[in-house]
Amino acid sequence: MATSSIKVLDKYGQEIKTVGFNRFGFDSEVPIDELRSLYLRPHYVSTAPSTADSSKEDAKETESTQGRTPYQTNSIYHPDSQSISYTTLTRFQPVKLLSPPERKRILVTGGAGFVGSHLVDRLMLLGHEVTVIDNFFTGSKTTVSHWIGHPNFEMVRHDVVEPFMIECDQIYHLACPASPPHYQFNAVKTLKTSFMGTLNMLGLAKRTKARFLITSTSEIYGDPEVHPQNEEYWGHVNPIGPRACYDEGKRVAETLTYGYHRQDGVDVRVARIFNTYGPRMNPADGRVVSNFIMQALRGEDMTVYGDGSQTRSFQYVHDLIDGLIALMNSNETRPVNIGNGDEFTIGDFAKLVRETVRKVKKEDDGVDVPLVNIIQKPIPTDDPQKRRPDTTRAKEVLGWQPKWSVEMGLEEMVRYYKAKLAEGSL
Ligand SMILES: O=C(O)[C@H]1O[C@H](OP(=O)(O)OP(=O)(O)OC[C@H]2O[C@@H](n3ccc(=O)[nH]c3=O)[C@H](O)[C@@H]2O)[C@H](O)[C@@H](O)[C@@H]1O
Numbered sequence: 001m002a003t004s005s006i007k008v009l010d011k012y013g014q015e016i017k018t019v020g021f022n023r024f025g026f027d028s029e030v031p032i033d034e035l036r037s038l039y040l041r042p043h044y045v046s047t048a049p050s051t052a053d054s055s056k057e058d059a060k061e062t063e064s065t066q067g068r069t070p071y072q073t074n075s076i077y078h079p080d081s082q083s084i085s086y087t088t089l090t091r092f093q094p095v096k097l098l099s100p101p102e103r104k105r106i107l108v109t110g111g112a113g114f115v116g117s118h119l120v121d122r123l124m125l126l127g128h129e130v131t132v133i134d135n136f137f138t139g140s141k142t143t144v145s146h147w148i149g150h151p152n153f154e155m156v157r158h159d160v161v162e163p164f165m166i167e168c169d170q171i172y173h174l175a176c177p178a179s180p181p182h183y184q185f186n187a188v189k190t191l192k193t194s195f196m197g198t199l200n201m202l203g204l205a206k207r208t209k210a211r212f213l214i215t216s217t218s219e220i221y222g223d224p225e226v227h228p229q230n231e232e233y234w235g236h237v238n239p240i241g242p243r244a245c246y247d248e249g250k251r252v253a254e255t256l257t258y259g260y261h262r263q264d265g266v267d268v269r270v271a272r273i274f275n276t277y278g279p280r281m282n283p284a285d286g287r288v289v290s291n292f293i294m295q296a297l298r299g300e301d302m303t304v305y306g307d308g309s310q311t312r313s314f315q316y317v318h319d320l321i322d323g324l325i326a327l328m329n330s331n332e333t334r335p336v337n338i339g340n341g342d343e344f345t346i347g348d349f350a351k352l353v354r355e356t357v358r359k360v361k362k363e364d365d366g367v368d369v370p371l372v373n374i375i376q377k378p379i380p381t382d383d384p385q386k387r388r389p390d391t392t393r394a395k396e397v398l399g400w401q402p403k404w405s406v407e408m409g410l411e412e413m414v415r416y417y418k419a420k421l422a423e424g425s426l
Contacts (some may be wrong), residue, residue: 183243
């Protein structure tokens, strides 16, 4: 399906044609089709004919490159040899031309990750100069490869636990593994990333006088005794459990942030992000949305942990990026929850995902697939039982509220994974 033919209605029934908005003197609005063309590319990779004659394949590659939309790479997958031939980009998606005072030098740590790459797309299309630092532990160069070589873009392989020097105006500090299996894989490294990484980036902000935004998390509320969670709640965290490396790491990162703010006058912003999903989420990262969609697409059993009565509230990545950019450019220095209040039990969410996969397969491929089974697996230790953001503060101080319904976001994410499966890259 062509990206321009996908019609998305927001929670209030209005068609979504753009994301972002002009607020606090910073214009973050871009047409949704422009963004989509960067991640929803059903023909991003074409499949080579089954032949061993490489000269013919090369000729085909040249031929098909010429017929492609001009802002995309045209890589070819060779099923016979299980290989892929890459071509480099020659033209980039157009970006806004900003005057020098409008154009900001923006550092995004973790910019090759799931959330980071969407933030990079938006900031690039808006015409800013973007530098990404990432150690590629959970991020991947492929998420931002469509900007590599662009004069406004720089990609540096660097681990934030080591100091980093650069001149910049704004720092979005995202770097940290976020999926429970990933952040528990090396708990000490996760803590080190949260503590030393944040310390280094705050030191950089202090030296350059850059504004500093940290992406904190709903996990700082732990297994909450207050529902929904507002920013005044101090949380209920097990400091020695398996999740503590992330929860306590992010809590100390917030403490450091306010330490630099009070002591050194660093201009800080703290976003507490609630469960977020969308294209470019690593299908194997173990979080619930990617697990469920991949299982349903592959016709495998969907794994609900525990009895499925625990709840989560899922936000689509474009809403999160709107919220992060609004917060960065606002005057709000207190923590702000950024999340979608639509709360589901995980059991109900599994049913919604399998129905969405069936709907998209029917609409796009005309095939009626049977609903997959839902099975139960043991619940992870300290898995929070309830989670829903109170976003009153975001509404009051940022004028921000999520627009994407969970269903609409899920449909787009299913299309993204379907396209990736078809191109042979999953
Ligand atoms: O987004 C947040 O606010 C934070 O919480 C998430 O943690 P969690 O909510 O546990 O995220 P998932 O791993 O996606 O799990 C959500 C729920 O689904 C369940 N689950 C997960 C995977 C699965 O296959 N089946 C399943 O039932 C989990 O047990 C959990 O109850 C992640 O740790 C972070 O990305 C983030 O900082």
